[in-house]
Structure formats: structure tokens, C-alpha cells
Amino acid sequence: MFEGKTVLITGAATIIGTEVARVFANYSADIVLGDIDEDGGRRAAAELGDRAVFIPLDIRNDESIEKFIAHAAGTTGRIDAVVNIACLYGDDETTDVRAQWLDVLNTNIVGTALMCHGARAYLKESGGAIVNFTSPSGHVAQHGRLQYPVSKSGIAQLTRSLALAYAADGVRVNSVSPGWTWSRVMHDITGGDRARTDAVAAGFHMLGRAADAGEIGEVVAFLASPKASFVTGAEWAADGGYTALGPEQTTSAIAQLLQQS
Numbered sequence: 001m002f003e004g005k006t007v008l009i010t011g012a013a014t015i016i017g018t019e020v021a022r023v024f025a026n027y028s029a030d031i032v033l034g035d036i037d038e039d040g041g042r043r044a045a046a047e048l049g050d051r052a053v054f055i056p057l058d059i060r061n062d063e064s065i066e067k068f069i070a071h072a073a074g075t076t077g078r079i080d081a082v083v084n085i086a087c088l089y090g091d092d093e094t095t096d097v098r099a100q101w102l103d104v105l106n107t108n109i110v111g112t113a114l115m116c117h118g119a120r121a122y123l124k125e126s127g128g129a130i131v132n133f134t135s136p137s138g139h140v141a142q143h144g145r146l147q148y149p150v151s152k153s154g155i156a157q158l159t160r161s162l163a164l165a166y167a168a169d170g171v172r173v174n175s176v177s178p179g180w181t182w183s184r185v186m187h188d189i190t191g192g193d194r195a196r197t198d199a200v201a202a203g204f205h206m207l208g209r210a211a212d213a214g215e216i217g218e219v220v221a222f223l224a225s226p227k228a229s230f231v232t233g234a235e236w237a238a239d240g241g242y243t244a245l246g247p248e249q250t251t252s253a254i255a256q257l258l259q260q261s
């Protein structure tokens with residue numbers, strides 16, 4: 001599906017970014033991985049093989065974005081898709097709350113916006129596409145979380161606005177919204193316990209488990225491909241039914257009421 005095409009992927013040093021890249025590699029894309037974590041990024045590129053190169057990238061820094069995009073375009077002479085995965089979770093206790101807000105919003109919203117801006121001319125030339133990463137967290141209040149959900153909500157709006165702005169250039173802009181996905185974060189929280197992750201996820205996802213990152217990657221690849229030629233400005237849920245459940249859980253609330261009466 002991506003033979004002869006070049007795909008840029010930010011935030012590629014950890015499980016989700018690497019597995020999304022693997023999906024594109026399996027579809028024969030040339031992949032350029034970018035991340036602030038240089039060791040992790042190089043490891044990911046080596047693991048993915050000849051089709052992948054790593055270029056250091058800090059999406060908070062204009063010069064770094066410019067260099068990354070110019071270097072990436074220089075590898076094959078073209079850019080066909082940009083996948084913006086890099087993010088900062090934030091939401092930790094801190095003594096400098098303003099700095100934390102600015103860091104999360106600068107990375108997640110401004111960094112994503114400027115990656116899109118930097119690649120726009122190349123994408124216009126190739127008739128390419130952008131896929132951003134949003135989250136169900138951007139639509140609901142979540143205990144103990146502030147900056148991250150606000151930033152993800154901002155990326156959903158950014159996606160809609162850029163879809164209109166770039167439509168005249170023939171560039172489509174969409175986002176994918178994953179449910180719980182087996183990732184560095186899930187790994188760190190559970191000490192690598194996938195079974196526990198799936199057991200807790202079961203209450204919140206109709207499909208009764210967390211996703212594998214490759215399942216998210218397939219949706220990203222579809223959105224980035226000509227198969228999605230009439231899709232733009234959309235936020236695609238790849239969330240095992242998480243969003244569709246709304247405030248419900250997979251168990252019956254009525255059954256709980258009956259039990260307690």
C-alpha cells in the first residue's frame with residue numbers, strides 16, 4: 001500500500017510509535033522515525049530494519065522540526081504522510097504549575113501543529129495525509145488529570161481546523177483516538193502485566209481488553225492511505241467501544257441496582 005512512499009512518525013521510540021511504524025514497514029513504506037529519546041529511537045529503527053531511519057527530533061523546537069523535515073525529505077525526496085504520535089502526559093505534582101501547562105500544551109498541541117505546518121508543502125506535492133493522535137481522554141473528565149486531556153481535546157480541534165486549511169492543497173488531516181493500548185505507559189504502571197491490564201480494561205471496553213499497538217497502526221495506515229481518500233477532519237475511534245459506552249460500563253447498572261435492593 002505504501003511502496004515508494006515516505007512516512008514520518010514522531011514519538012517513535014516507545015511501543016506505540018514503533019509498532020505503528022512496523023505496520024507501515026509491512027506495507028513497504030520508507031519510514032523516518034523522530035523522537036527526543038535518541039537511544040530509544042535508534043533502537044526502534046534498528047529493530048525495524050532497512051526501511052527505517054531515525055533522526056533526532058524535539059517538537060518543542062522550531063529549528064529541530066525544520067531540520068527533521070528537511071533531512072527526512074532528503075532521504076527519498078518526498079513526504080507522503082506524517083503521523084504525529086509524540087506526546088507528554090504531564091499531570092504530575094509540580095512546584096511550577098504554569099511551566100507544566102506550557103510544556104504539555106507546547107509539546108502536544110503546538111508541536112503537532114508545527115510538524116503539520118513544516119510538512120505541508122511536501123504533502124501538497126505528494127497529495128499526502130496527516131494522522132494525529134487524540135484520545136478518549138480529550139472528551140471526558142478523568143480523575144487526577146488536567147493538562148493531558150485538555151491537550152488531546154486541542155489536537156482534535158486542530159485536526160478539524162487543519163483539515164479545512166489544507167483541503168485546497170489536496171492534503172487530508174485526520175486523527176485516531178485509541179482506547180487503552182499496550183504501551184510503555186501501561187507496561188510501567190502494571191510492571192509489565194498484560195493480563196492485569198486486559199482484566200481492568202475489560203470493564204471499560206466493549207471488546208473486553210486493551211489494544212495491541214499494531215491494531216491502532218492499521219487504522220492509522222488506512223487513514224494515511226488513498227483508501228481513505230474522502231476522509232478528512234475526522235476523529236476515528238480505535239477504542240474497542242470505549243467511547244460508545246459513554247458513562248456505562250460493560251456490566252449492567254440495573255443488575256447492580258437489583259442486587260442492592
Ligand SMILES: NC(=O)c1ccc[n+]([C@@H]2O[C@H](COP(=O)([O-])OP(=O)(O)OC[C@H]3O[C@@H](n4cnc5c(N)ncnc54)[C@H](O)[C@@H]3O)[C@@H](O)[C@H]2O)c1
Nearest residue numbers: 011013014016035036058059086087133135180181183184
Ligand atoms: N497508551 C495508551 O493507552 C494511549 C491511549 C490513547 C492515546 N494514546 C496516544 O498515543 C500516543 C503514544 O502514547 P504512549 O502511551 O506510547 O506514550 P509514550 O510516552 O510512551 O510515547 C511518547 C513518545 O513521545 C516522545 N516525545 C515526548 N516529547 C517529545 C518531544 N518534545 N519531541 C519529540 N518526541 C517527544 C517520547 O520520547 C516518547 O517516545 C500519544 O499521542 C498518546 O496520547 C495512548
